[in-house]
Amino acid sequence: MFVLRCFGYLTVNYWEEIIMSNLLQPKPEDQFTFGLWTVGNPGRDPFGDQVRPIIKPTYSVQKLSQLGAYGVNLHDNDLVPFGSSAREQDQIVKEFKQALDDCNMKVPMATTNLFFHPVFRDGAFTSNNPKVRAFALQKTVRSIDLGVELGAKIYVFWGGREGAEVDASKNGPDTVKWFRESINFLAEYVVDQGYDLKFALEAKPNEPRADIYMPTTGHMLHFIETLDRPEMVGVNPEFAHETMAGLNFLHGVIQAYESGKLFHIDLNDQKMGRFDQDLRFGSESIKAAFFLVKFLEDMQWPGMRHFDAHAYRTEDEQGVWDFAAGCMRTYLILKDKARQFNEDPEIQGLLSENQQRDESLERIVATYSNGNVEALQAIDFQPDKIAEKGHSYEKLDQLTVELLLGVR
Ligand code: DIG
Numbered sequence: 001m002f003v004l005r006c007f008g009y010l011t012v013n014y015w016e017e018i019i020m021s022n023l024l025q026p027k028p029e030d031q032f033t034f035g036l037w038t039v040g041n042p043g044r045d046p047f048g049d050q051v052r053p054i055i056k057p058t059y060s061v062q063k064l065s066q067l068g069a070y071g072v073n074l075h076d077n078d079l080v081p082f083g084s085s086a087r088e089q090d091q092i093v094k095e096f097k098q099a100l101d102d103c104n105m106k107v108p109m110a111t112t113n114l115f116f117h118p119v120f121r122d123g124a125f126t127s128n129n130p131k132v133r134a135f136a137l138q139k140t141v142r143s144i145d146l147g148v149e150l151g152a153k154i155y156v157f158w159g160g161r162e163g164a165e166v167d168a169s170k171n172g173p174d175t176v177k178w179f180r181e182s183i184n185f186l187a188e189y190v191v192d193q194g195y196d197l198k199f200a201l202e203a204k205p206n207e208p209r210a211d212i213y214m215p216t217t218g219h220m221l222h223f224i225e226t227l228d229r230p231e232m233v234g235v236n237p238e239f240a241h242e243t244m245a246g247l248n249f250l251h252g253v254i255q256a257y258e259s260g261k262l263f264h265i266d267l268n269d270q271k272m273g274r275f276d277q278d279l280r281f282g283s284e285s286i287k288a289a290f291f292l293v294k295f296l297e298d299m300q301w302p303g304m305r306h307f308d309a310h311a312y313r314t315e316d317e318q319g320v321w322d323f324a325a326g327c328m329r330t331y332l333i334l335k336d337k338a339r340q341f342n343e344d345p346e347i348q349g350l351l352s353e354n355q356q357r358d359e360s361l362e363r364i365v366a367t368y369s370n371g372n373v374e375a376l377q378a379i380d381f382q383p384d385k386i387a388e389k390g391h392s393y394e395k396l397d398q399l400t401v402e403l404l405l406g407v408r
Pocket residue numbers: 035037075111112156157158202236238266308
């Protein structure tokens with residue numbers, strides 16, 4: 001009996017282990033993607049040279065595929081060095097496509113590097129120099145062609161150099177107009193080519209420019225409505241960027257999602273009030289990462305779980321793959337925590353106590369009518385009575401923290 005009990009215990013524990021390790025093993029269907037520039041980051045910073053050898057894009061494809069990723073994303077020059085000839089580009093793209101095929105890896109998103117070359121030092125689409133603005137368009141048209149050739153369905157625009165140190169330098173409304181004209185021009189190009197491609201605008205408040213135009217996802221959501229083809233354009237919110245602006249990342253994501261504009265997302269982590277750290281996902285703000293994962297999974301959001309992050313400068317190549325595996329593993333751990341949260345009777349009990357429904361009242365306030373405003377005026381709400389009851393959020397948050405700490 002003892003042996004059976006002991007063996008039995010081992011069996012239960014054994015299978016729990018097996019189930020958990022399978023649950024935390026990233027698979028292509030999890031749709032994890034990484035930018036080539038993330039695992040390819042050689043660790044250079046403003047105060048130090050690179051610490052790691054440059055990783056070839058085809059090698060990144062192989063290694064990320066082995067780790068269970070779904071695909072990679074890229075800027076044009078992550079794959080094709082600036083100034084390459086057409087012949088050189090063809091050869092590079094051919095090899096890259098072969099690596100993608102060999103590893104069954106996809107390229108769901110592409111973007112243009114409009115920030116590294118000195119020509120963009122005062123901006124690309126918002127440069128004071130019309131030649132630079134036109135060159136940025138030309139470069140983006142060619143980069144869109146490359147992205148579509150590789151299978152991208154989302155095209156991101158991050159205007160890293162669209163900004164200023166000296167506000168005297170530009171006539172403000174011009175920069176908005178120039179940016180709008182560029183996105184309108186490129187949207188027309190996509191339609192003209194018959195490409196199945198949507199745009200996702202990525203905000204950031206500062207860095208590398210002292211101030212970057214349209215600094216938050218909220219600014220971008222408004223800007224999109226001023227475009228000729230707003231239906232083609234959404235946002236690519238990044239955790240670190242909204243956090244740098246002192247904002248709650250999830251709230252921006254919710255607003256973008258609710259308006260049908262969450263086309264892509266950049267997952268990473270960030271300490272508030274720092275330069276853009278692009279930390280491993282979930283390495284800093286566990287609760288914020290948890291509620292973000294819970295939201296994306298509860299909504300069954302179909303987009304890519306894209307990591308725009310990189311390993312610490314302290315790391316060697318193995319550390320880079322530890323970083324990549326950590327991003328995906330933490331996401332999957334938090335996804336299972338979200339399942340536990342949704343199944344936890346005590347937590348769900350507190351939520352249903354708070355998230356009351358009152359169908360007749362909700363009908364009145366949802367649609368204006370003479371009848372509804374009269375009905376509203378006739379109600380004695382007894383606000384002091386309503387105000388007597390608290391919300392038990394201390395208990396709700398404690399239960400959430402305990403769930404995340406693994407004691408529930
Ligand atoms: C930085 O957060 C930007 C660039 O890495 C890239 O243009 C974009 C794509 O996610 N994010």
